Amino acid sequence: MGWESWLISTFARALAYGTPLLLGTLGEIYAERSGVLNLGIEGMMIMGAYAAFVVTSKTGQPWLGVIVAAAVGGVFSLIHAFASITLKANQVVSGLALTMLGLGLAGVLGRSWVGLPLFTPLTRATVPGLSAIPIIGPGFFTRQCLLAYIAMLLVPIMWYILFHTRIGVTIRAVGEDPATADSLGVNVARVRYLCVVVGGIFAGIAGAYLSIYYRPAWTAGMTGGIGWIVIALTIFAFWNPVYGLVGSYFFAALYFLAYRMQMWVAPSILKAMPYVFAILILIFVSRGTLQKRMGAPAALTLPYTRGEE
Amino acid sequence: MQKKILLTAVLAVVLIAGIAVIGAAKAYVPGTPITAGFIYVGPIGDYGWTHAHDVARQIVAKEFPWLKTVYVENVAAGDTVSTIxxxxNDKHCNVIFTTSFDFMNGTLAAAKKYPDVIFAHCSGFKRAPNMATYMADFYQVYYLNGLMAGALTKTNKIGYVGAFPIPELKRHISAFTIGVRTVNPNANVYVRWTEAWENPAAAKEATEALVAEGCDVFAFTQDSPTVVQVAAANGALSFSHYSPMYRFAPNNVISGELVHWDKIYADFLRKVYNGTYTAHNLQNVDYWWLLSQGAVEMGAKPGMPINPIFINKLKATIVDDPELGKISVYDLIQTRLDQMANPGITFDPFQGPVYDRKGKLEVPAGMWMSVNSLTSMQWAVKGIIGPWPGEP
Incomplete structure (x- = not known):
């Protein structure tokens, strides 16, 4: 007991609740790095959650549910990609529309699935070796969802691709200065489409995690605002997957601690704590000079038309 | 030219006024078909509060051939009047049910605006000649569930995940704790508030926090089965709330609080249909329906008062009741259930003496609480551990 059990339980919940945040953030980082702000995370996430729940219920195969959720998230994100890249619509409006559409559509489609238990949720796994490390082992590597470990592994991969490969340079170039990238022969629209779809796929998988592991159940509006936290975390992460991991786990830990510490601090203050923290970071990050250094894509939210500057 | 504009304006005003007159509600004539509108605060897919109201709506819609129902879900408190x-005007409702405490002032304003429409507001305390109030309350059932929780806990720590610290929840948690303490004076109820009716992530993390504290039996006020699922994943026991949640964890759900809003809706609508209730005599119509009216039920699911796998343990646990002497918890539950479920109620969880957790006598010996004091209750009984905003 004592501080060790506090740390272990906090780490365990940071990973469990932080995983959907991390998945969503990894995807959104790629979309925003290419210059497309996607406020439709919540909508794509809940479509993924719905798809995963239905597929898993019908087939008994949770991993098939995850794959379908990824596909549904990706396809759903095409709506935003088409509107904001091809039609050059306002990204904020188009993203918000995607969220509303997703929440509404999943709510209507999901009516008959409410209140049904899921008999084959994603199972838990313990990582051999790592789980023997004191405190970190039982906290992070014991009886967690396999997807949580996968998300963790994806962080260095996504980071490496973004900052140390040709693909990553291309993505960032499109997000920073699409005109120059274009003049160098990069297909700006194609890169942006791909990045938005990657964002959709990740949001879909995050949704699957929620509906077939974290809950596991289906209810209307079950993403409960996680998509919005992802938007804030993306900025908090300075558009860097590694900081995305730190931010997601840190937010989740605070969220859990808010309930553990209710005995001593007023519930309403604690409830606000993770959000206050997010706002403070946002204020800090959005100070102009800092913004440039920290890596906000210069062309974020700006549609690109060849020959217009 | 000016004349023409004036003429057009006058014509427009007359037209609009005409439409308004045609659109205005006419007084309901008993025996004619009723269109009842339901306004929900959440999605009907929440598997909690709103879901339970909608299940009831479907039951009465099927039961009465003269009844047509319409509903609007996800209505914010600020949109109450515009929704009404x-x-x-568009759906020509004669009767409107507003099913959330937040809708109280909006419903009252609308009742004044449409004096010929009949309103009924759930869980509030403001009434008008054409606005009644109704509530199916769980506090007796929570007490009975508390008896089970007290007998089945091994750690003597029982978790309660509450939504908002309002009188309704405070009453339920206190009744539950009285039950727990009746059979197990060493047990405490640990309370956490999520500040949301439905937020699965909040419910989940609050439950995990209580598991980390050592709680092994859970009750809750949340519009989702999340607490039941999280408890089961950690090997802990729990109770259904509002909707039957037994199937989410058949080995872990002991019993629960189930609602039958249809009993109230059917009674109210029948009385409107036969002319007992009109838009002029509802000032004192307040449904406060409990076990004896069948508006609430103790059970893991309908027809299963106690999950059979827990019955032996409850029968084997003997307590010394000051009034009933040596008695098994199972028999104590049955006795109290009978005393509260049959007409001529002879027992109440809050029968005095009841002290709050600060030691103040709240209900003197031999006394019962009035409905008003129950619905405005702010104090917490002994045995509740956790924050209690608004505690006197």
Missing amino acids: DKLV
């Missing part, structure tokens, strides 16, 4: 406008 639509139900009255």
Whole structure:
């Protein structure tokens, strides 16, 4: 007991609740790095959650549910990609529309699935070796969802691709200065489409995690605002997957601690704590000079038309 | 030219006024078909509060051939009046049920605006000649569930995940704790508030926090089965709330609080239909329905008062009741259930003496609490551990 059990339980919940945040953030980082702000995370996430729940219920195969959720998230994100890249619509409006559409559509489609238990949720796994490390082992590597470990592994991969490969340079170039990238022969629209779809796929998988592991159940509006936290975390992460991991786990830990510490601090203050923290970071990050250094894509939210500057 | 504009304006005003007159509600004539509108605060897919109201709506819609129902879900408190406008003018509703405490002032304003429409507001305390109030309350059932929790806990720590610290929840948690302490004076109820009716992530993390504290039996006020699922994943026991949640964890759900809003809706609508209730005599119509009216039920699912796998343990646990002497918890539950479920109620969880956790006598010996004091209750009984905003 004592501080060790506090740390272990906090780490365990940071990973469990932080995983959907991390998945969503990894995807959104790629979309925003290419210059497309996607406020439709919540909508794509809940479509993924719905798809995963239905597929898993019908087939008994949770991993098939995850794959379908990824596909549904990706396809759903095409709506935003088409509107904001091809039609050059306002990204904020188009993203918000995607969220509303997703929440509404999943709510209507999901009516008959409410209140049904899921008999084959994603199972838990313990990582051999790592789980023997004191405190970190039982906290992070014991009886967690396999997807949580996968998300963790994806962080260095996504980071490496973004900052140390040709693909990553291309993505960032499109997000920073699409005109120059274009003049160098990069297909700006194609890169942006791909990045938005990657964002959709990740949001879909995050949704699957929620509906077939974290809950596991289906209810209307079950993403409960996680998509919005992802938007804030993306900025908090300075558009860097590694900081995305730190931010997601840190937010989740605070969220859990808010309930553990209710005995001593007023519930309403604690409830606000993770959000206050997010706002403070946002204020800090959005100070102009800092913004440039920290890596906000210069062309974020700006549609690109060849020959217009 | 000016004349023409004036003429057009006058014509427009007359037209609009005409439409308004045609659109205005007419007084309901008993025996004619009723269109009842339901306004929900959440999605009908929440598997909690709103879901339970909608299940009831479907039951009465099927039961009465003269009844047509319409509903609007996800209505924010600020949109109460405009939603009622639509139900009255577009859907021609004669009766409107508003099913959330937040809708109280909006419903009252609308009741004044449409004096010929009949309103009924759930869980509030403001009434008008054409606005009744109704509530199916769980506090007796929570007490009975508390008896089970007290007998089945091994750690003597029982978790309660509450939504908002309002009198309704405070009453339920206190009744539950009285039950727990009746059979197990060493047990405590640990309370956490999520500040949301439905937020699965909040419910989940609050439950995990209580598991980390050592709680092994859970009750809750949340509009989702999340607490039941999280408890089961950690090997802990729990109770259904509002909707039957037994199937989410058949080995872990002991019993629960189930609602039958249809009993109230059927009674109210029948009385409107036969002319007992009109838009002029509802000032004192307040449904406060409990076990004896069948508006609430103790059970893991309908027809299963106690999950059979826990019955032996409850029968084997013997307590010394000051009034009933040596008695098994199972028999104590049955006795109390009978005393509260049959007409001529002879027991109440809050029968005095009841002290709050600060030691103040709240209900003197031999006394019962009035409905008003129950619905405005702010104090917490002994045995509740956790924050209690608004505690006197």
